[in-house]
Amino acid sequence: MIDIVQGDRVEVEVGQPAHGGHCVARHEGIVLFVRHALPGERVIAEITEVHKGYLRADAVEIRSSSSDRVTAPCRYSHPNGCGGCDLQHASGAAQREWKAAVVREQLARLAGLPDFPVVVEPLPGDGFGWRTRVRYHIDALDRPGLLKHRSNEVVPIDRCLIAHPALQELDVLRRRWPEVDAVDVVVPRNGEAQVVSGQRITEHAAGHDFDLAASAFWQVHPAAADTLVACVVDFLEPKPGESAWDLYGGAGTFSAALADRGCAVTLVEAAGDGVEAARRSLRDVRVLQSTVERARLPERVDLVVLDPPRTGAGARVVRKITAARPRAIAYVACDPAALARDLRTFAEEGWPLKRLRALDCFPQTHHVECVALLTRD
Numbered sequence: 001m002i003d004i005v006q007g008d009r010v011e012v013e014v015g016q017p018a019h020g021g022h023c024v025a026r027h028e029g030i031v032l033f034v035r036h037a038l039p040g041e042r043v044i045a046e047i048t049e050v051h052k053g054y055l056r057a058d059a060v061e062i063r064s065s066s067s068d069r070v071t072a073p074c075r076y077s078h079p080n081g082c083g084g085c086d087l088q089h090a091s092g093a094a095q096r097e098w099k100a101a102v103v104r105e106q107l108a109r110l111a112g113l114p115d116f117p118v119v120v121e122p123l124p125g126d127g128f129g130w131r132t133r134v135r136y137h138i139d140a141l142d143r144p145g146l147l148k149h150r151s152n153e154v155v156p157i158d159r160c161l162i163a164h165p166a167l168q169e170l171d172v173l174r175r176r177w178p179e180v181d182a183v184d185v186v187v188p189r190n191g192e193a194q195v196v197s198g199q200r201i202t203e204h205a206a207g208h209d210f211d212l213a214a215s216a217f218w219q220v221h222p223a224a225a226d227t228l229v230a231c232v233v234d235f236l237e238p239k240p241g242e243s244a245w246d247l248y249g250g251a252g253t254f255s256a257a258l259a260d261r262g263c264a265v266t267l268v269e270a271a272g273d274g275v276e277a278a279r280r281s282l283r284d285v286r287v288l289q290s291t292v293e294r295a296r297l298p299e300r301v302d303l304v305v306l307d308p309p310r311t312g313a314g315a316r317v318v319r320k321i322t323a324a325r326p327r328a329i330a331y332v333a334c335d336p337a338a339l340a341r342d343l344r345t346f347a348e349e350g351w352p353l354k355r356l357r358a359l360d361c362f363p364q365t366h367h368v369e370c371v372a373l374l375t376r377d
């Protein structure tokens with residue numbers, strides 16, 4: 001192990017992006033994950049964490065700059081600043097190419113798909129003001145803010161550039177918040193921005209209103225739910241009379257679209273707030289409150305959409321799905337590594353990846369949403 005400690009500075013040439021919002025560099029043979037840098041740049045990197053076999057660092061000085069670099073528009077987006085946005089220092093096109101490179105790398109390394117073409121598509125908007133749900137954390141002086149990267153330390157802020165403009169109008173960031181740890185704000189698609197704790201809101205997607213607790217899962221970018229639904233419908237080509245499972249279904253946006261096309265849909269969701277929202281909002285959909293792992297589902301099904309949390313579905317759920325021999329599977333994924341691991345299992349079971357769309361549902365951050373179509377060989 002080389003003799004290096006937190007706070008040391010080293011000059012490195014920065015290589016390709018890696019999953020998690022950083023690029024890979026090397027210093028004396030050791031891998032360095034560098035934030036706030038871009039591929040090809042020469043930077044002074046300050047070590048932020050020392051681990052066995054790798055280091056984390058922030059680029060604190062750019063010695064030779066990439067043509068993709070822009071000045072981060074937010075004053076809190078810098079080394080040791082707010083951890084919310086990983087990529088504000090890159091142009092929008094460069095952010096999407098960064099994410100495409102990460103998805104390609106995950107598919108190659110974890111799914112055994114070295115040449116699968118990946119393009120990350122923008123959603124409507126300029127990449128700012130898209131966040132319709134924000135949790136502000138409260139610091140020891142009762143000031144609201146956001147967390148530093150990989151830390152519980154609150155950076156007090158007076159503005160968040162990715163938050164929806166209607167959220168900026170609330171006086172949340174101008175106030176002090178004694179006796180609470182966090183403040184949640186939401187702006188529903190056709191409603192007023194509000195501070196929420198426990199109340200219900202109405203959201204709209206796939207041509208339906210959804211009546212849900214503010215705590216229930218909902219896509220954060222205002223265009224995301226409809227874009228994902230359209231992609232899933234396009235991939236699955238549902239036909240009247242077909243049976244469908246909407247696994248990890250939440251409030252049921254995919255169920256709504258499949259039921260509207262004449263499918264007999266079963267939604268499986270573990271969380272009570274998601275199940276309640278689906279039951280209140282959807283007719284003609286069978287809603288099961290269960291984990292997908294334990295759900296008692298029929299032996300056969302025609303179509304499956306699954307939208308698991310960041311951990312992915314796992315081999316057991318993948319085999320449960322393929323055992324039902326569906327005509328087509330649409331896998332909606334917020335974590336490309338988990339997606340790639342599950343794609344390998346699907347391929348081993350005989351359901352290879354046929355199509356993939358990657359969508360920039362979280363501009364300025366390293367996050368990317370993918371939708372994969374799998375059909376039987």
Ligand SMILES: C[S@@+](CC[C@H](N)C(=O)[O-])C[C@H]1O[C@@H](n2cnc3c(N)ncnc32)[C@H](O)[C@@H]1O
Nearest residue numbers: 217248249250269270271274291292307308309
């Ligand atoms: C990424 S969200 C997707 C929700 C929904 N498909 C949507 O687009 O709004 C994942 C959902 O899976 C649920 N969930 C997490 N683990 C689960 C499990 N093991 N079984 C069933 N549902 C689960 C969460 O409560 C959450 O609603």
